[in-house]
Amino acid sequence: MAVIDVEHVHKQYGEKVAVDDVSFTVEEGEIFGVLGRNGAGKTTTVECIVGLRRPDGGLVRVLGMDPQRDGHELRQQVGVQLQESDLPDKLTVAEAIDLYASFYRTPADGRALLELLGLADKRSTRYKNLSGGQKQRLSIALALIGRPRIAVLDELTTGLDPAARRDTWALIEDIRRQGVTIVLVSHFMEEAERLCDRVAVIEAGRVAAIGSPAGLAGRLGGEQRIHFRPSGPLDGRLLADLPEVTSVTRTGDTVAVTGTADALMAVTSALTSRGITAHELRVEQPSLEDAFVAVTGGARPSTLN
Amino acid sequence: MPVDTAPVYAAAHTQPRPALAKLTLTEARLLIREPLALFWGLAFPMALLAVMGIASSGPGARLGGLPLVAVYEPILIAFVTVAFSIQGLPAVVAGYRERRILRRLATTPVGPVRMVAAQLAVNLAIVLVATAGILGVGRLGFGVPLPGQPAGFLVTYVLAAAAMLGLGMLIAAVAPTGRTAGVIGTMLFFPLMFFAGLWIPRATMPAGLLHISNFTPLGAAVQAMQDSMRGSWPHPSALAVLAGYALVFTVAAVRFFRWD
Numbered sequence: 001m002a003v004i005d006v007e008h009v010h011k012q013y014g015e016k017v018a019v020d021d022v023s024f025t026v027e028e029g030e031i032f033g034v035l036g037r038n039g040a041g042k043t044t045t046v047e048c049i050v051g052l053r054r055p056d057g058g059l060v061r062v063l064g065m066d067p068q069r070d071g072h073e074l075r076q077q078v079g080v081q082l083q084e085s086d087l088p089d090k091l092t093v094a095e096a097i098d099l100y101a102s103f104y105r106t107p108a109d110g111r112a113l114l115e116l117l118g119l120a121d122k123r124s125t126r127y128k129n130l131s132g133g134q135k136q137r138l139s140i141a142l143a144l145i146g147r148p149r150i151a152v153l154d155e156l157t158t159g160l161d162p163a164a165r166r167d168t169w170a171l172i173e174d175i176r177r178q179g180v181t182i183v184l185v186s187h188f189m190e191e192a193e194r195l196c197d198r199v200a201v202i203e204a205g206r207v208a209a210i211g212s213p214a215g216l217a218g219r220l221g222g223e224q225r226i227h228f229r230p231s232g233p234l235d236g237r238l239l240a241d242l243p244e245v246t247s248v249t250r251t252g253d254t255v256a257v258t259g260t261a262d263a264l265m266a267v268t269s270a271l272t273s274r275g276i277t278a279h280e281l282r283v284e285q286p287s288l289e290d291a292f293v294a295v296t297g298g299a300r301p302s303t304l305n
Numbered sequence: 306m307p308v309d310t311a312p313v314y315a316a317a318h319t320q321p322r323p324a325l326a327k328l329t330l331t332e333a334r335l336l337i338r339e340p341l342a343l344f345w346g347l348a349f350p351m352a353l354l355a356v357m358g359i360a361s362s363g364p365g366a367r368l369g370g371l372p373l374v375a376v377y378e379p380i381l382i383a384f385v386t387v388a389f390s391i392q393g394l395p396a397v398v399a400g401y402r403e404r405r406i407l408r409r410l411a412t413t414p415v416g417p418v419r420m421v422a423a424q425l426a427v428n429l430a431i432v433l434v435a436t437a438g439i440l441g442v443g444r445l446g447f448g449v450p451l452p453g454q455p456a457g458f459l460v461t462y463v464l465a466a467a468a469m470l471g472l473g474m475l476i477a478a479v480a481p482t483g484r485t486a487g488v489i490g491t492m493l494f495f496p497l498m499f500f501a502g503l504w505i506p507r508a509t510m511p512a513g514l515l516h517i518s519n520f521t522p523l524g525a526a527v528q529a530m531q532d533s534m535r536g537s538w539p540h541p542s543a544l545a546v547l548a549g550y551a552l553v554f555t556v557a558a559v560r561f562f563r564w565d
Contacts, residue, residue: 098327
């Protein structure tokens with residue numbers, strides 16, 4: 001069942017349209033990605049969901065509530081981690097958790113939560129002395145301290161090093177296993193591909209595509225690319241005639257084949273039937289990023305920042 | 306949908322604490338971690354009063370018929386009020402907005418309004434402590450009597466604190482960053498304290514200057530406090546001036562305050 005329902009939401013600031021017409025639903029227990037380039041309207045969309053902004057048009061329902069009218073109750077049940085949101089420099093980790101716990105009816109055990117987030121030994125460290133990754137994890141802890149049914153996480157791993165990023169992803173999967181629905185706002189395709197059950201790609205204030213990362217990649221990401229070095233002489237037409245294959249090119253003794261998602265199977269069986277082995281076989285699947293580029297027709301998102 | 310699908314990560318088994326009390330306690334703790342603010346706002350004025358008392362203990366060190374310590378008590382009370390309301394409070398609140406701390410609070414059930422309330426409460430509390438300290442040093446160290454008209458003193462004090470906290474919030478409202486708020490606060494500190502008589506006590510001000518001083522918030526505050534200390538009800542015009550500033554600054558602060 002849908003825990004978030006967004007229907008034809010429209011929001012503009014003066015003349016500037018931030019969100020033109022966005023609709024999607026988020027199911028209970030899923031990790032839902034809201035993807036888009038900077039300025040595409042993803043943050044505004046999410047701000048409408050959590051009640052920080054009032055949409056000019058359309059309808060938002062979160063856990064059956066209207067974020068504007070039932071804001072207080074909504075905030076008891078929806079945890080939010082905002083982009084670039086700090087804490088006072090001299091506040092310690094334990095004090096921050098303790099303070100935010102006091103905001104909620106039935107808070108989580110702060111000690112256990114810090115344990116889960118790998119901050120247990122930082123309890124008495126002041127905010128300004130935390131590393132970027134630790135600040136980010138504390139921010140996630142504050143979004144979860146009220147034991148929300150939905151957690152909205154905006155640009156979760158921006159600015160984290162690869163190791164911290166992977167730790168954070170593992171953490172998000174862990175939290176989802178605890179039954180929390182997660183809305184992930186990101187412009188980082190690898191993150192969405194790894195974590196999200198479904199994603200909505202927002203472009204110029206509209207939903208340009210929606211579906212599972214693999215589904216979008218397969219549907220919109222273009223062709224599979226296969227590279228190999230045949231063990232013996234190979235007639236190019238053998239592969240080019242396969243219905244799954246769209247092109248065959250040779251560079252030195254390496255063959256490159258492009259084709260549909262089933263091309264690999266067709267190519268390997270054709271080779272096997274001629275007793276040819278494919279050495280150094282490499283397959284490039286279309287990725288979510290390819291799909292993203294196809295949908296938004298723009299630069300690669302992860303190179304924008 | 307089953308109602309008990311709440312996350313299973315452990316719930317705390319404590320009674321929910323009142324968030325405002327917790328916020329106020331936290332802000333108080335953070336203020337105590339600012340040694341520079343505590344020195345200038347709390348220790349320095351008391352030390353200055355003590356030095357004046359010791360230096361002027363001989364006969365003749367009197368201004369307008371009062372010992373120097375008695376003259377400077379209201380001025381230093383004005384000083385501590387300015388230190389926390391105009392220099393401390395706006396920099397913190399504007400900084401909280403700049404660093405999106407208020408915005409984070411807006412996503413919780415508590416909201417940012419209580420945070421600002423906690424800041425006001427903490428700054429008012431420390432101003433009260435500093436005032437008590439100044440009156441205490443004067444009384445115990447140098448035998449300056451406590452205000453002879455306590456009710457008048459209290460009314461003056463409440464109005465002066467309201468005017469200065471209102472001005473502090475107005476600075477926080479218009480300053481884009483914490484740093485800017487700090488600069489504005491420091492720029493206002495000098496004229497405010499000049500007319501309060503920090504450098505030239507009101508008793509020695511030329512008539513024209515004194516007249517201007519009467520219409521500044523801290524000039525009026527010092528005038529009304531001195532009246533109360535002598536045992537008479539403060540001059541109504543001084544109280545009216547203070548009330549006017551309190552009203553205007555507060556209304557303007559509410560009108561112009563931005564949460565993000």
